[in-house]
Amino acid sequence: MNLWQPNMGSAGLSLLYRCLFMDNVYNQLINILQQQQLLTQISMKEHTSMRVGGEAAMLVLPYSVAEIEQVLHVLLRAHVPHTIMGNGTNLIVSDSGYSGVILKLADNFAAIRVCGNQITAQAGASLAAVSNAAWRAGLTGFEFASGIPGTMGGAVAMNAGAYDGEMKDVVLKTTAMDENGKIIHLNGEEHEFSYRKSFIQKQKLIVLETTIQLEAGEADRIKEKMQSLNARRREKQPLNLPSAGSVFKRPPDNFAGKLIEQAGLRGFRIGGAQVSDKHCGFIVNIGDATAADVIALIKWVKDKVYENSGVMLEEEVKILGG
Ligand SMILES: Cc1cc2nc3c(=O)[nH]c(=O)nc-3n(C[C@H](O)[C@H](O)[C@H](O)COP(=O)(O)OP(=O)(O)OC[C@H]3O[C@@H](n4cnc5c(N)ncnc54)[C@H](O)[C@@H]3O)c2cc1C
Structure with a gap:
């Protein structure tokens, strides 16, 4: 059958156009990424903690800032709708799915370094991993986050918080990318944190990495506090x-x-x-x-x-x- 027959109807033509268009975007992205980093028609049930929702047209799993920048460049040039996610623990995707590209910054982009009383984590580092790094380094102030199942990027964007602590209390600086792929540096109050809000969310920035400032503490007490907060979570949630x-x-x-x-x-x-x-x-x-x-x-x-x-x-x- 010739798909370009005029009696195909406008809905069919627009679907076909979208498929060809997304094929073209896929071909450009596959030049930047490895196959396992570029998933198509992927069920978002598997990528969100609520375990509901339809398919994303594409899910991209970048390893580096350079890849994020190049992917963004392709998406901007092609005017493809795109969004960013971490662990999907604060996200519900509709049953009809998302017809654009989701950049998922999680396990692939999760390096953590400790330097004195500061910890710098890439956006995809889990809050649990960052809290464990703090405990091992004898740094206190991040215990509140140890049971929140999100990533550093999601937590900074959301100003996540629990048990009288929030990201606002500890975030020193963030390196982010704006919608045009430009690198932005935010320090202290420039994050404009308020209850579950931030400058990141407002300006639709992508968090790349964040440094938190903690204080020297005793590793055993830090571990005890993390365990006790997590026991409270298990009891109440x-x-x-x-x-x-x-x-x-x-x-x-x-x-x-x-x-x-x-x-x-x-x-x-x-x-x-x-x-x-x-x-x-x-x-x-x-x-x-x-x-x-x-x-x-x-x-x-x-x-x-x-x-x-x-x-x-x-x-x-x-x-x-x-
Ligand atoms: C069992 C359970 C307990 C929870 N407890 C708490 C709690 O105590 N306190 C609390 O605050 N939250 C809690 N949450 C919600 C959630 O874990 C937090 O909001 C977390 O910070 C979201 O991180 P994420 O990586 O999962 O983000 P996602 O759910 O993937 O995304 C959330 C938002 O952040 C944006 N985002 C994600 N990554 C980035 C990035 N790199 N750059 C820019 N924007 C980004 C997304 O676009 C989206 O708007 C809980 C969730 C669950 C399931």
């Missing part, structure tokens, strides 16, 4: 089920979980998505949830909490794709 952590930001002078419980939603379910029985601030995937279930439950919770308390909850999780 539904870590046995897929989730994206706390779905909503903490409203001023209140707690999202408490408001959700007061609205009578503990254990409330839509499809395979459920308000956790253990911690109402979490939505868990109880087996066969779709992204649509999770998104519908988020909306339901917001509506019911607003009706019950007058508080409008705001999502902490990021939703990708439409």
Whole structure:
């Protein structure tokens, strides 16, 4: 059959055009990357902690800043939509997927170096690995992050925090890349950290590496604190089920979980998505949830909490794709 027949319909033609266009982008990227670094039509269920969502047209796993820069160059020139992810622990991808390119900065880009009281980590280093490096070097101040399942890049972008600590308290400087591939250096207050927000998010920068400033401490006490915070997590959070952590930001002078419980939603379910029985601030995937279930439950919770308390909850999780 000749695919270019005029009776093919505009939807078919636009799909074909997109396929040819993405083929061309693939051919350019494969000149920069090795095959195992360039995944196509990849299920984002496998790359997000909520374990829902459709396919990304391409997922790129860069090893170096040079590769990130070259990939970005191709994507910009071709006007391909693209986004950045770390471990996908604060991310929900819609069931229809993402028709652009996702750059995943995780295990491939995860070097950590300790120098005096400072630790510099590439964006893909896990917070657990950075906390372990701090403990081994006898550095205190990062214990709060040891149980957060994200990467350094995701944590800086989100100003992640727990148990009275947040990235804002420890981040000294960041090397990032802007949308045009230009390297940007941020120091201290230039990160503009506020509750789960940063200059990185606002300007859509890509975190490449971040240096944190810690203090000398006793390795045994550091380990004890990490263990005790992680035991608290296991006790309070539904870590046995897929989730994206706390779905909503903490409203001023209140707690999202408490408001959700007061609205009578503990254990409330839509499809395979459920308000956790253990911690109402979490939505868990109880087996066969779709992204649509999770998104519908988020909306339901917001509506019911607003009706019950007058508080409008705001999502902490990021939703990708439409
Ligand atoms: C069980 C569980 C417990 C959690 N507990 C906590 C907690 O205590 N405190 C807390 O704050 N969060 C918590 N989270 C949420 C999540 O782990 C954090 O927000 C984490 O910082 C996200 O990192 P990530 O690498 O997974 O980012 P992703 O989920 O991959 O991405 C999140 C956002 O960051 C952006 N991003 C990722 N990498 C980069 C980069 N290199 N440069 C620029 N932007 C980037 C993405 O574009 C996206 O907007 C929890 C999640 C789970 C599943």
